[in-house]
Amino acid sequence: MEYFVTEIDRDGTVAVDDTILIKDYETKAGSHILDGFVPLFSGDAVERLLGAGYAVRGKTHTGEFGLDIAGETSYHGVCRKADGTLSTAAAEAVAAGVVRQALCVDVNGAPRRGAALSGVDFLKPTYGTVSRYGIIPTACSGEQVGVCAGDAESVKELLAVIAGHDGKDGTSLPAASYDYTADKTIAGLKIAVVQEYYDAAADEIKARLDAYIASLKEADAEVTMISLPDAKAYATAWQIMLSAETCNNISRYDGVKFGYRTPTYKDIDELYVNSRTEGLGFTAKANVLYGSDVLSKNQYLRCYDKSLRIRRLASEKMKEVFAAYDAVLCPVMRTASVEAYDTADTFERTQQELLFTAVPSLTGIPAMVTGGVQLWSAAFGESTLLSIAKAMEGRADK
Amino acid sequence: MKYEVVMGLETHVELETKSKIFCSCGGHSEADQPNDCVCPACCGMPGMLPVTNKHAVELAVKAGIMLNCHINQYATFDKKSYYYPDLPCAYQITQWFHPICTDGYVEVPTKYGTSRIGIKQIHMEEDAGKLVHDDWADVSYVDFNRTSVPLIEIVSRPDFRSAEEVLNYLEKLKAMFRFGGISECEEGAMRCDVNISICPEGSEELGVRSEIKNMSSLTAIERAIKYEVARHIDALERHTETLVQETRRWDDIKNRTFAMRNKETAADYRYFPDPNLMPIVVDDEWLASIREHMPATIEEKTAEYTDMGLSAQDIASLVSERKLCDIFDAVVADGRKPGDTAAWILTDCAGILRRSGKVIGELNIAPDDLSYIIGAVDEGKINRNVGKKVLSAVIEKGVSPEQYIKEQALDAKVDESLLLETVQKVLATETKAVGDYLGGKTKALQSLFGSCMKALRGKGDPAVIRELLEKEIEKLR
Numbered sequence: 001m002e003y004f005v006t007e008i009d010r011d012g013t014v015a016v017d018d019t020i021l022i023k024d025y026e027t028k029a030g031s032h033i034l035d036g037f038v039p040l041f042s043g044d045a046v047e048r049l050l051g052a053g054y055a056v057r058g059k060t061h062t063g064e065f066g067l068d069i070a071g072e073t074s075y076h077g078v079c080r081k082a083d084g085t086l087s088t089a090a091a092e093a094v095a096a097g098v099v100r101q102a103l104c105v106d107v108n109g110a111p112r113r114g115a116a117l118s119g120v121d122f123l124k125p126t127y128g129t130v131s132r133y134g135i136i137p138t139a140c141s142g143e144q145v146g147v148c149a150g151d152a153e154s155v156k157e158l159l160a161v162i163a164g165h166d167g168k169d170g171t172s173l174p175a176a177s178y179d180y181t182a183d184k185t186i187a188g189l190k191i192a193v194v195q196e197y198y199d200a201a202a203d204e205i206k207a208r209l210d211a212y213i214a215s216l217k218e219a220d221a222e223v224t225m226i227s228l229p230d231a232k233a234y235a236t237a238w239q240i241m242l243s244a245e246t247c248n249n250i251s252r253y254d255g256v257k258f259g260y261r262t263p264t265y266k267d268i269d270e271l272y273v274n275s276r277t278e279g280l281g282f283t284a285k286a287n288v289l290y291g292s293d294v295l296s297k298n299q300y301l302r303c304y305d306k307s308l309r310i311r312r313l314a315s316e317k318m319k320e321v322f323a324a325y326d327a328v329l330c331p332v333m334r335t336a337s338v339e340a341y342d343t344a345d346t347f348e349r350t351q352q353e354l355l356f357t358a359v360p361s362l363t364g365i366p367a368m369v370t371g372g373v374q375l376w377s378a379a380f381g382e383s384t385l386l387s388i389a390k391a392m393e394g395r396a397d398k
Numbered sequence: 399m400k401y402e403v404v405m406g407l408e409t410h411v412e413l414e415t416k417s418k419i420f421c422s423c424g425g426h427s428e429a430d431q432p433n434d435c436v437c438p439a440c441c442g443m444p445g446m447l448p449v450t451n452k453h454a455v456e457l458a459v460k461a462g463i464m465l466n467c468h469i470n471q472y473a474t475f476d477k478k479s480y481y482y483p484d485l486p487c488a489y490q491i492t493q494w495f496h497p498i499c500t501d502g503y504v505e506v507p508t509k510y511g512t513s514r515i516g517i518k519q520i521h522m523e524e525d526a527g528k529l530v531h532d533d534w535a536d537v538s539y540v541d542f543n544r545t546s547v548p549l550i551e552i553v554s555r556p557d558f559r560s561a562e563e564v565l566n567y568l569e570k571l572k573a574m575f576r577f578g579g580i581s582e583c584e585e586g587a588m589r590c591d592v593n594i595s596i597c598p599e600g601s602e603e604l605g606v607r608s609e610i611k612n613m614s615s616l617t618a619i620e621r622a623i624k625y626e627v628a629r630h631i632d633a634l635e636r637h638t639e640t641l642v643q644e645t646r647r648w649d650d651i652k653n654r655t656f657a658m659r660n661k662e663t664a665a666d667y668r669y670f671p672d673p674n675l676m677p678i679v680v681d682d683e684w685l686a687s688i689r690e691h692m693p694a695t696i697e698e699k700t701a702e703y704t705d706m707g708l709s710a711q712d713i714a715s716l717v718s719e720r721k722l723c724d725i726f727d728a729v730v731a732d733g734r735k736p737g738d739t740a741a742w743i744l745t746d747c748a749g750i751l752r753r754s755g756k757v758i759g760e761l762n763i764a765p766d767d768l769s770y771i772i773g774a775v776d777e778g779k780i781n782r783n784v785g786k787k788v789l790s791a792v793i794e795k796g797v798s799p800e801q802y803i804k805e806q807a808l809d810a811k812v813d814e815s816l817l818l819e820t821v822q823k824v825l826a827t828e829t830k831a832v833g834d835y836l837g838g839k840t841k842a843l844q845s846l847f848g849s850c851m852k853a854l855r856g857k858g859d860p861a862v863i864r865e866l867l868e869k870e871i872e873k874l875r
Contacts, residue, residue, distance in 0.1 A: 021445045040438050134445040141673030170449045251488035252442050295668035
């Protein structure tokens with residue numbers, strides 16, 4: 001099984017996905033267009049890992065710019081499980097015990113879906129807690145580095161290492177460090193299940209949620225069904241921002257400065273067009289087109305500006321929800337497995353899956369995948385998520 | 399028919415900051431080689447993130463205050479997307495939705511009195527890089543030294559009616575910004591787009607507008623305006639062409655404007671707020687502190703110096719350069735007389751600089767050093783001529799005046815007997831000059847005086863020496 005696009009240190013216990021920069025190691029983010037790009041500096045999260053004595057085993061394959069469902073659009077190779085189905089390389093490397101933990105950039109939920117597919121944990125922390133310095137940028141307003149690991153304690157351990165203020169990132173929050181715990185009491189916690197997400201899931205996922213709800217109740221948590229009537233609008237808003245920001249950020253890959261350059265061009269326009277035509281895959285191109293459209297003069301107010309307003313409404317709605325509940329429980333994807341596909345279908349199917357993962361990206365709240373389900377909390381509620389995950393993992397082990 | 403010219407200006411001014419607007423690269427003006435002043439951030443390497451230079455924001459706010467603008471306490475940075483090889487990220491960070499300053503004005507002197515030019519807005523943005531074309535090798539090179547240098551763009555209202563107004567406006571901005579420490583406004587650091595249209599005098603309807611892009615010299619701007627006005631009038635009166643709204647560029651060699659290719663101008667810039675940069679919030683406290691530390695205007699300085707009793711000519715020379723005022727103010731604050739200080743700067747310093755082909759604006763002297771020299775002369779420690787000698791050593795060699803006086807033994811306080819001895823020795827040796835003087839050629843005394851000064855190597859009070867000389871030579875009659 002190929003997990004790594006680049007191997008670094010065979011004794012390393014941590015993997016880093018290939019959208020995170022490590023000085024002097026080629027970084028391609030699953031894209032042909034970044035071939036040969038060797039960064040001059042490491043991501044802040046990587047610096048913190050190395051500073052704390054961790055060694056990096058290697059850089060794992062990722063879908064092109066992390067824009068797909070679970071790594072299927074990588075130019076450099078996809079990661080298949082034993083049964084031939086697909087997962088992200090980072091999650092599989094953790095599941096297979098090749099590494100203890102992995103860092104992954106979560107921008108559209110791919111690492112969360114990967115964790116569910118491989119049966120491991122992934123936590124995307126509150127926006128601004130982990131520096132985004134040194135990651136290949138896509139949608140800057142929602143991307144975060146998260147931690148993938150086999151259990152909640154291991155997630156907590158590494159998250160505490162990488163979280164904290166970084167002056168090189170203008171959106172980094174001021175706290176120098178965070179105290180996380182996975183040992184809060186579960187009894188009495190109020191957990192909301194969102195009807196719209198539950199209904200949209202396939203039966204196998206519904207069954208998984210039902211079992212999780214039953215366990216929570218056994219642990220004396222209070223579970224209530226609630227409604228998010230605008231759930232679809234939240235997902236559309238994030239899709240618009242994700243594509244727009246990604247389109248803008250990846251426009252720097254033009255064949256002029258670094259990465260892939262087409263061998264055939266007559267002038268600068270052809271150099272741009274041919275390099276990008278040959279260097280970008282389908283999903284990236286679809287995002288470029290979609291993103292250009294929603295930012296165009298004619299569409300800006302109707303699409304991008306409206307998405308910014310929906311983001312505010314979603315934040316207000318989530319504040320309301322978390323004033324009444326400690327966490328939200330929902331599916332992370334529609335089904336329990338995906339096939340590899342890299343066609344015109346991908347963009348559409350990714351948009352459909354975004355329904356389940358958009359809100360934490362759009363509003364910056366933390367999201368954790370554990371036991372194949374997804375939990376959200378209010379901003380800075382990571383300890384609540386870790387504690388629920390740990391308690392439920394303990395019950396499953398018995 | 400008489401026509402009215404209607405013009406508006408977009409003026410880009412480079413801000414005088416120590417580092418670039420979103421990274422810590424130093425001033426590009428000191429770069430010797432292309433791509434000397436670059437880092438992963440201003441080269442657009444993926445993974446870098448911009449962090450706003452607070453000083454740039456302060457300078458933009460100060461410029462806004464100078465131009466009587468409303469300061470927006472909530473401003474945003476936005477991304478403007480377009481492809482060009484000198485733009486490393488394929489987007490420029492600018493202010494599109496919420497600029498830092500809006501709705502101001504500036505008063506511009508003209509032949510007919512004062513015109514008030516409205517300022518629509520001032521926004522901040524980063525500069526792009528520079529392309530260098532090698533036509534022989536058919537290759538273009540990119541230089542990112544200038545990339546991300548902070549700029550403000552001052553957008554005027556269409557209030558200009560003549561080229562004279564435009565030039566006076568630009569001169570006024572330049573003087574204000576240089577004096578206020580906003581921008582050095584050196585060659586190329588101030589660039590201008592002119593929007594121009596023409597209509598019959600008194601007409602309510604505006605004519606077809608053309609925009610002349612990116613001019614950096616006042617003469618080019620003047621000639622371009624004159625050319626465009628003539629072109630528009632020809633089109634209206636003699637139907638030489640049909641005017642269309644378009645962007646044109648000025649060709650300084652061919653002495654005319656050319657329409658730019660539509661492709662270069664028809665871009666949809668797809669503006670949106672930059673999610674990497676938090677909105678700029680200029681809170682009351684910050685704004686108050688900026689207002690409190692506003693540099694004096696040229697008018698305020700002129701009034702201050704008039705009160706000190708300086709001549710109008712000296713004042714004009716001093717306020718022509720902010721740096722001269724700073725030196726002058728510091729020396730006067732140290733207790734030196736304003737009139738004397740002005741003379742030392744504008745006559746003595748200027749003279750020394752002139753010897754090496756420099757102008758007074760290039761004066762680089764620590765106010766403490768100048769004050770020390772003036773003080774030493776005032777106290778009679780050295781005479782004025784020695785003072786000048788010390789001054790040139792300070793300016794040209796950068797020595798410390800105190801140490802120089804000591805090392806060269808220039809101290810004027812010499813023994814009277816040494817002076818007398820020297821005078822007598824000169825009189826004894828230069829018998830011809832003595833004879834000439836006694837014979838009625840009074841000018842000969844000057845040569846004898848010169849010989850005494852030379853023998854004393856500049857030491858001693860010239861007045862005392864002259865007095866001694868006159869007394870001693872009379873004794874020889």
